[in-house]
Amino acid sequence: MSLPVGRHPGDRTSTGIVGIESVTYGVADVSRGARFFEDFGLRPLERGAHGSTFGTPENTTIALRDEADPTLAAPVEPGPTVREIVWGVDSPASLDRLAADLQRDRTTAVRPDGTIRTVDPAGYAIGFRVTERTPVRLEPITLNTIGEALRLNARAKFYDRATPQHIGHVVLYCPNFEQQLAFYTDRLGFMVSDTLRGAGAFLRCSTDHHNLFLLRYHRAGLNHLSFGVESLDEIMGGFKVLSERGWQPSWGPGRHYIGSNLFYYFRNPSGGHVEYYADMDCIANPELWTPEEFDPRAPEALFAWGGYPPPEYRKAQWELDADARAGAAPETR
Numbered sequence: 576m577s578l579p580v581g582r583h584p585g586d587r588t589s590t591g592i593v594g595i596e597s598v599t600y601g602v603a604d605v606s607r608g609a610r611f612f613e614d615f616g617l618r619p620l621e622r623g624a625h626g627s628t629f630g631t632p633e634n635t636t637i638a639l640r641d642e643a644d645p646t647l648a649a650p651v652e653p654g655p656t657v658r659e660i661v662w663g664v665d666s667p668a669s670l671d672r673l674a675a676d677l678q679r680d681r682t683t684a685v686r687p688d689g690t691i692r693t694v695d696p697a698g699y700a701i702g703f704r705v706t707e708r709t710p711v712r713l714e715p716i717t718l719n720t721i722g723e724a725l726r727l728n729a730r731a732k733f734y735d736r737a738t739p740q741h742i743g744h745v746v747l748y749c750p751n752f753e754q755q756l757a758f759y760t761d762r763l764g765f766m767v768s769d770t771l772r773g774a775g776a777f778l779r780c781s782t783d784h785h786n787l788f789l790l791r792y793h794r795a796g797l798n799h800l801s802f803g804v805e806s807l808d809e810i811m812g813g814f815k816v817l818s819e820r821g822w823q824p825s826w827g828p829g830r831h832y833i834g835s836n837l838f839y840y841f842r843n844p845s846g847g848h849v850e851y852y853a854d855m856d857c858i859a860n861p862e863l864w865t866p867e868e869f870d871p872r873a874p875e876a877l878f879a880w881g882g883y884p885p886p887e888y889r890k891a892q893w894e895l896d897a898d899a900r901a902g903a904a905p906e907t908r
Contacts, residue, residue, distance in 0.1 A: 588764035590676075591669025592662050592780040593706055595742045596635055598800055600845040601642040602655040608639045608845040614820050615802075615841070615849060616737040616813055631802070633711045635663075635742045639845055648692075648700030651795035654893035656846035660699065660745060661690060662763075662780070663706030670705055676762065696754040697795045699747060711740045713805050732806075737813025737851055739802035744785050746799050748792035755789050767866055768858060769833050774871040777833060784834040784856040796891055797847035799840060803855070810839050810851045817841055826888055829881015833869060838881070840888075847891065 602608045609627040613619055617629035617637060626640040640647055640658070647658045664670045674691045677683050684692045690704040716732075717725040749755040756776050759765045765778040768785055777785035790798060804810055810828060818824065825848050827839035836855035840848045858864045869876045877883060887895055 588766065588780045590673050590764035591665040592673075592703070592763060592765070593665050594635075594663055594708070594781050594783075594786055595660065595745060596663035596704060596706055596708065597638060597659075597661040598636075598657060598742065598745065599638040599640060599647070599659040599661075600655060601644065601647045601650060601658040602639050602845045603642050604655075604844065605639050605641055608655070608843075610820075611822060611844050612637060612639070614817055614822060616739050616816070631742060632709070632738070632740050633742075634707055634709045637742075637800075648694070649698075651698045652797070652891060652893070654846065654891060655844065656891070657745075657797045657800075658700060659692075659702055661702035661704060663708055664703050665706065667705055670703060673703055673763075696758050697747070697749045697751055699795070713740065716806055732808065734809045734812030736816040737804050737809050739804055739851070741803035743783055743801045743803045743852060743855070744787060745797075745801070746788040746790060748794060748796045748798060749789050750792060750794055752789060752791035759787060759789065766861065768856075768864070769866050770868045771871040771876055772868050779858065782857045782859050784836070784858060792889075798889070799848035799850050800843075801850040801852050804851050804853050806853050807837050810837060810853060813851050814839055826884040827881055830879045831877070832875035832879040835879075840884075842892065844892075848888075 600608065605625065605627055609619070609622060612627075612629045617631065620628040620630045620636065625644065626638065628639070629637045642650075642655065650656050650658060664673060670689075670691065674683060677691070677693055681693050686692060686702075688704065690702045692700065692702045695701050719726050759778055760767065765780050765787060768777045768779050770776045773791070775788060775790045778787045778789065780786050804813065807828070814824065814828070822841055825840045825842045828837065830837050834855050836852040839851045843849045874883075890898075
C-alpha cells in the first residue's frame with residue numbers, strides 16, 4: 576500500500592480533518608468516571624445522574640454516558656470503553672465532501688448538530704463535524720543550561736496540578752490492521768509519521784507527530800486517550816493530585832522515542848488509560864520529515880527512557896477482572 580507521506584501541508588489532511596473534537600465513553604459508574612476526569616484536570620461543563628461532560632481550554636470535550644444509554648453506539652469490547660470519537664473538520668465544504676465520499680460504501684447518519692456519524696472497519700463509531708476548537712498557545716518554557724541561562728532572577732514554574740490543554744491522540748487496537756490503516760490514510764487522508772513493522776502506524780491530521788495510533792491486536796478495544804500539558808513539571812503536578820486521591824499510575828514517567836513526547840499513564844475507570852504528554856515532535860513541513868519503520872520488539876518502539884510498561888498494561892480492566900476471578904497468573908513479557 577502506498578503511504579500518503581508528504582502530499583499535504585503539515586497542518587492539514589487532504590480531507591480537512593484537523594484533530595479530535597470530542598470523545599464519548601459508555602460507563603457503568605458515571606460518578607466515579609467524573610471524579611477521575613475532574614481530578615485529572617479537566618473542566619466540568621455539565622454533571623448529571625446519567626452523564627457528565629468535561630472540556631479543555633481549546634474547546635474540545637469528553638463525555639461520559641451511562642452504558643445503557645440507547646443513543647450510544649455499540650461498544651467494541653466489554654466493560655466501560657470509548658463509544659464514539661468525533662473528528663473536527665476545517666470547513667462546511669470539507670464536511671460535505673467527506674460525507675459524500677463516505678456515503679459511497681457505508682451507512683452514515685446526521686445528528687441535529689450536523690455531526691456525520693459512521694463506523695470504521697474495526698467497528699469503532701466515529702463522527703465528523705466542523706471544528707469549534709480555539710487554538711491554545713502557551714508561552715515557551717525557559718530552561719537554564721550550563722553556560723546559557725535564559726531564566727534570570729526568577730524561580731522555575733511549579734504546578735500543584737495539571738490542566739490539560741489539548742486532546743492530542745487516541746490509540747486503538749485493531750484486529751484488521753491493514754484494513755484500518757487503508758481506511759484512515761486512503762479515505763480520511765491521515766498522514767503516516769512512523770510505523771512499527773507489521774504492528775502499528777502513527778498517523779497525523781495536524782502538525783502533532785500523531786493524532787491516531789493504530790495497533791495490531793487480537794481484538795478491538797481502546798488503549799488510551801492522550802492529553803497535552805506544558806511540561807514534565809506539569810505532568811508531575813497531575814501525578815501528585817491523582818496519586819493523592821487514590822488513582823493508580825499504569826506506566827511512567829518516561830519519554831517515548833517515537834514522537835519524542837514525555838508521558839505518564841493512568842488507568843481510566845471509564846476505559847483504557849489516559850496519558851499526560853508534553854514536548855511531542857511537531858511536523859510542520861512533511862518534506863522535512865522522514866518516516867521511519869521501527870522493530871516492534873526493540874526498546875525504542877516503546878521508550879527512550881522510563882522502562883517497559885508492566886505486563887498488564889495492554890489488558891483492559893474487564894480482562895484483569897476475568898484473570899482475577901480465574902486465578903490466572905500474571906503475564907510475562
